[in-house]
Amino acid sequence: MVTIKDVARMAKVSPSTVSRVISDSKSISEPTKERVRAAMKELGYHPNVIARSLIRRSSQALGVVLSRSAESAFSNPFFAEILRGISKVTQRCQYSLVLATAENYKEEARQCLQMVMERRVDGVIILASRVNDQLIENLSETEHPFVVVGRVDGDQHHYAVNNDNIQAAYSAVRHLLNLGHKKVAFLNGPVEYTFCQDRYQGYVMAFREFGLTVDERYICHAENLHADGYKYSQQLLQLKPQPTAIFVADDLMVIGAYRAIKEAKLVIPDDIAVVGFNDDAFTNLLDPPLTTIRIPIYEMGKAAAETIIAVLNGDQVIPPQRILSSELLIRDSCGAKRLVRV
């Protein structure tokens, strides 16, 4: 294995000079730099990041916790997109990305804590915060920096990046109510996630504004974003009076919802309107194309990574919480276009 000493010997300088050439210190003359670089190339030398990390007390790596059981997490386009944003920044800042993945959240949290305590990563990004998140509590005690994608309930001292879930859900439901719908059902995700709580709150807010009372029978909470859309949509469609619109808290559940609606011989949007959340790539290919909320997921990923790296650099991050805004994308499933056309 080629070490810094081999390079030093070849370039006829001391190891520390080589080290300074690597970090491009300006106290080394250009000719020396050239000679050292030539030697590095000739020997095929690559600095050993492990050794560097040891003395610098920094691994130049960020941990990412998916915060879901791995089964459902990866295949969610949300994670895909946010990882893309994160990796964009880590790449630019020369950080590497370590994934904490496990079958369940508890195990994932354990792995994350271990990663941090063992110095494998300098900081952590937690995707999708939970209500009363145990990991967040434990991480806080370790004094290691972390940033949460989502809302941290209770404490306001954490670094966090989020989208405006309440506002976005509110505007989606308001949109449906404005179209004349009275029975707007809500197909929500697991209650333990803060984003589901927030979207619920936005739903309630819109009802309040229209002087309508929320009927809890028209609200259901799926346990699994992938599988449960179909099942719960069927339940909602059996209610009397039948809902004339469904607001779905995550686009993944829309596939199942569409199927249930079509099986019930209902036409979207004529018989029932549907509005989703996330603007996953496939939603534009559905029949009819889905009206949904576009979240700047990629930007959130970038913001999260930038935040944690800034904190690691000792920079001030003000404010610690950043909220990016979403946007209602009106396509065909809500019926608004049809109305305009008439």
Add this chain to the structure above:
Amino acid sequence: MVTIKDVARMAKVSPSTVSRVISDSKSISEPTKERVRAAMKELGYHPNVIARSLIRRSSQALGVVLSRSAESAFSNPFFAEILRGISKVTQRCQYSLVLATAENYKEEARQCLQMVMERRVDGVIILASRVNDQLIENLSETEHPFVVVGRVDGDQHHYAVNNDNIQAAYSAVRHLLNLGHKKVAFLNGPVEYTFCQDRYQGYVMAFREFGLTVDERYICHAENLHADGYKYSQQLLQLKPQPTAIFVADDLMVIGAYRAIKEAKLVIPDDIAVVGFNDDAFTNLLDPPLTTIRIPIYEMGKAAAETIIAVLNGDQVIPPQRILSSELLIRDSCGAKRLVRV
């Protein structure tokens, strides 16, 4: 920061004794172990993996290269599922998972090589091999172990895990030909991937067996698995005579294909049969549920991780190439069930 020395001081032993307690060496007496463990707990000590990696010359980490531009890669359920399999094993074997992600493959390959050369990871798993893969060539030169998920064309010396793409595509197309279809179109993915090449070969094989000639007009190659399904399906439907069946090389493109077919006022499977590939989670929720090929993706991920870890442990891996078999799942989109019913 708590180090091994602090623990040693507290337990009144030498640092190396603490080290041996950590690795549970049997040359340490039980009372000493207890004393040391108590000290570790009291001080909240966690071994520094960086220092350990330095002397052990192993980072206990595996790199994963997605081998696609990050945009399309993450959101592909294939990667989700295979990462799940990989992480299952890495977790059990105490390895951590480092992701090489970038906007394009070239950059991703660069990052992967750097990871390896800088000793950040002990080995690499390459997902989805390409034809004439430059990364594979470069990695071979470094002597660092890696395993490919997919087929490596040319060389047979690499470790690889794959599914039986040729055989599976063959049986899917044979299934359609057996149902009486003559004009079976093929919506394939990017030609640079070996799995697309193999599925093409299976398609041709089935045609040969039935004594049919392959009409290249009925074959198209999408550049992007997400976006292009719709566009190319439209093209295929405009052919005269119109195809009576479409074999789609990746389920992701099926969403677009279904849309194009429905827009053309055709009924699946009555007017046109569709068979997909991958058995992505959503395919069972489509209308009609998709006949597709189930690949043991999770198992492939596990096998890939087990292979690379075995290689790192110096174990013999024979044979270096493992091929797992897939299975044709007959649902409603191919029309076979309808026939049986009649």
Add this chain to the structure above:
DNA sequence: GTATAATGGTTACCATTAAAGATGTTGCAC
């Protein structure tokens, strides 16, 4: 002739572990 800057060498770590060495203890033959 001295102050200053430019340049690069020396040395002491960083946290851990493998290997070799030290210490005491036990077993057994004589």
Add this chain to the structure above:
DNA sequence: GTGCAACATCTTTAATGGTAACCATTATAC
């Protein structure tokens, strides 16, 4: 009871590859 080997149990030492703080040397400016 002594001598010696074998063993158990720990300590000491020397690495691992790299970097930063501190020097030493030389060149230039004043």
